[in-house]
Amino acid sequence: MLLFSALAVLCLLPLLILAAEDYYKLLGLDRDADDRQIKKAYRNLSKKFHPDKNPNDESAQKKFVDIAEAYDVLIDPEMRKVYNQHGHEGVKQKQAGGGQGSGHNPFDLFNSFFGGGGRFQHGQRKGQNMEVRIQVPLRNFYTGADHEFKVEKQAICEKCEGSGSEDGQRDTCHKCNGQGMVIQKQMLAPGIFQQMQMQCDVCGGKGSTVKHKCKVCGGARVVRAEEKYELAVEKGMPNGVRATYENEADESPDFLAGDLVVHLLQEEPKLAGAEKDRTDGTFFRRKDHSLFWREVVSLREAWMGDWTRNLTHLDGHVVRLSRKRGQVVQPGTIEVVEGEGMPIWQHEDGPEYGNLHVEYVVVLPDQMESGQEKEFWTVWEKWRKKKGVDLRKDLGRPEHDEL
Incomplete structure (x- = not known):
């Protein structure tokens, strides 16, 4: 009887392994995707399925964890090689044998990309909203259509993941001791001084400095990038209707991105080419x-x-x-x-x-x-x-x- 149970478990094990969703499919990537594509896929999907955006939705919360797990594996060249050869089971054995555990905390990983403690917290500092205007022909308002548009905005540098450092290391500022602010004394009269709190001129208020600046962003931690979005024009939408994309405005490691607000307008009529x-x-x-x-x-x-x-x-x-x-x-x-x-x-x-x-x-x-x-x-x-x-x-x- 014991032998039969063991054989049954061995037979079911491949099925359980196959039941786990393919990491590439989970992130919507081809198997030859590069690091930039992997990071971009994680950024988009982690925001979409974040638990704070999907309260009381257990499937979205599980998806958020699975996405973080897939990113953790595919962004590591060694783990990705193991996964490509041996699948999920190979990754588990590698992690167990190397004492690596099951990867990073999903919220810590999210925080490394977006800041904000890994959560969309209420009262958290938030950047300004961005507004754009998209014009579509009247026909699209009548029949409905899917549109694709691009927006140039500030994005967290993918090369250094917002650290501004080539090696990922930031040192505590020696002048402000990580506070970002310093106290300066100014003499108003003999024996009378005034204290003023000012932004640290060494670290620029960041509280830390970088020895080896990132070659992509030059230590700024952010770059200008063009982002692609999809807009669904529904039948009968009024002219001037607004569509809001949460947390899709300018990004920064220091604050939560604001919202991208799209104003949908009817373009002037013109003869079609075809x-x-x-x-x-x-x-x-x-x-x-x-x-x-x-x-x-x-x-x-x-x-x-x-x-x-x-x-x-x-x-x-x-x-x-x-x-x-x-x-x-x-x-x-x-x-x-x-x-x-x-x-x-x-x-x-x-x-x-x-x-x-x-x-x-x-x-x-x-x-x-x-x-x-x-x-x-x-x-x-x-x-x-x-x-x-x-x-x-x-x-x-x-x-x-x-x-």
């Missing part, structure tokens, strides 16, 4: 849930009717406009087409749309041909006399003497 992307709807005007379109008709069409127009909407579907024969269109007439406006954002009862308002503009000819003019005048006079129409009187204007 024929398949061209729609009449490109030149729609929007107000809240309503869309507005100006349709131009000729004098004959306005007077006689008997026409049909196909209006290509923002997503490519066709809205049909028409008038029957003898149906007159008055200049400035507004036709309301229900359900052809903008989607109503986050509508509780499912998809719902506003209305499309079509304004008809009648274009008069500059000059009529003589035969056409004579024929038109004859028909008009015959109709006017039959109906007893007098334009002067029917206008309702008061009589007055000509000057």
